[in-house]
Amino acid sequence: MTDPAASSLVLVTGPEEFLVERAVSGVVASARAAEPDLEVIRLEPSTYEAGALQMHASPSLFGGVKAIVVTGVHEAPEEMQADLLTLVATPDPDLLLVVAHGGGMRGKKVLDTMKKSGARVIDCPAVKTDRDKTDFVMKEFAAAHRKITSEGVRALVEAVGKDLRELASACSQLVSDTEGTVDDAVVDTYHGGKVEATGFRVADATVAGQAGEALRLLRHAIASGVDPVPIVAVIASQLRQLVKVGSAGRGSSAQLAKSLGMAPWQVDKARRAVGHWSADGLAVAVQAIAAADHEVKGGGRDPVYAVERAILTIARARAAS
CATH class of the missing domain: 1.10.8.60 (Helicase, Ruva Protein; domain 3)
Structure with missing residues (x-):
């Protein structure tokens, strides 16, 4: 670690917890590959005591390189933030400081200071769509x-x-x-046996107007213990995608995917399907699945019957388009 500013400070930012954990583990693993005797200390805001960073950062009697991993700095108390700022101000070439921040204004001064000090920054943006x-x-x-x-x-x-x-x-x-x-x-x-996969099969058949196949798949899913709620949610999602793509106009799949918050394959799939639908048919389908959504969430007496009725209504709407 010859350049303290560039190599001893690492800042991992972003709300995606899994990616943050992976990034931190990767940094520590790389450091340990270079220094097999690396000592790793992990600190969290909930159990932090003032002065703990300086105590752990102090040189060992036996020498060697240390790594201090500080997670959840977006929830850090004032004492932890102050100690981090002190540590960043005087980087030690024999100390690897890895700081993880999940977003928000708390701890922002620590982020800004680390960036100005030349810290390596690893972004972990949210993965939602x-x-x-x-x-x-x-x-x-x-x-x-x-x-x-x-x-x-x-x-x-x-x-x-x-x-x-x-x-x-x-x-x-x-x-x-x-x-x-x-x-x-x-x-x-x-x-293929996952609940989500089953829901998508039912939705695919429903949107394609294949009422018999959709009902068969639905009954198999229910018999296997699948709740009707996620199945209705998937059908609703696919219908919304048809509406989005149908009203989006021309453009490449990649361009539309970016503007609509969809994946390119979803745009292609919706384009293939929407040609078989009229605007009135889609309106009927959307109303039917909205009614089913209300019923499966407690508004009706028989959730399974509600989904079956929605599937039949949607299939008829497609056939009439």
């Missing part, structure tokens, strides 16, 4: 030097995209357990 998740999956496979088809990405995001940590784990599993290019068939083998 399906477009974000699609990009995440593609980067995971690229980093592993593996290929995944756009259909494979779609299937994986639909099956396990609710939680980023689970999505990362699914990517890792597919990379380690399979060979060659990963497509939707491979993903379905590993994750």
Whole structure:
């Protein structure tokens, strides 16, 4: 660590907890690879006592390099912030200071000071939209030097995209357990039984006007213990995408995806489907799924019947378009 400003200060920022944890672990692992005897001290705001940073940062009698990891600085008490500012002002080449900040104004002075001191900054932005998740999956496979088809990405995001940590784990599993290019068939083998995947199958059949198949899939899902609420949510989401894409006008899939907060494959999928719908048909479908949403959340007597009725109404609306 010859340049204190550049190599001994690392700032990890952003609200995506999983990415923050991964970034911090990566920094520590790299430091430990260079210094096998690296001592790692972890400090959190909830248990911090004034002066603890300086105490841990003081040189050891036996020498060696230390790493201090400070997490949750966006919740740090004044004492921790003051101690961090003191430590950053006099960087020690034998001390690696890794600071994680989840966003907000608290602790901002620490962030600004570290940046001015030349800290290495690792951004961990929120991964919320399906477009974000699609990009995440593609980067995971690229980093592993593996290929995944756009259909494979779609299937994986639909099956396990609710939680980023689970999505990362699914990517890792597919990379380690399979060979060659990963497509939707491979993903379905590993994750086709997930609740989310089941919901998407019901929604796909419903939007396509395949009432019989949609009802069959729905009844199988219910018999397997799937709650009607997420199924209705997925159907509603797909109908909203049809409305968005149908009114968005022309443009490439990538351009529309960016402006609509969707993934390119979602735009392509919606474009293929929306041609079979009229504006009046979509209006009827949206009203039907809104009514079902109300009923499955306590507004009706029979949630399953509410979903079945919505599926039949939507299928008829498509047929009449």
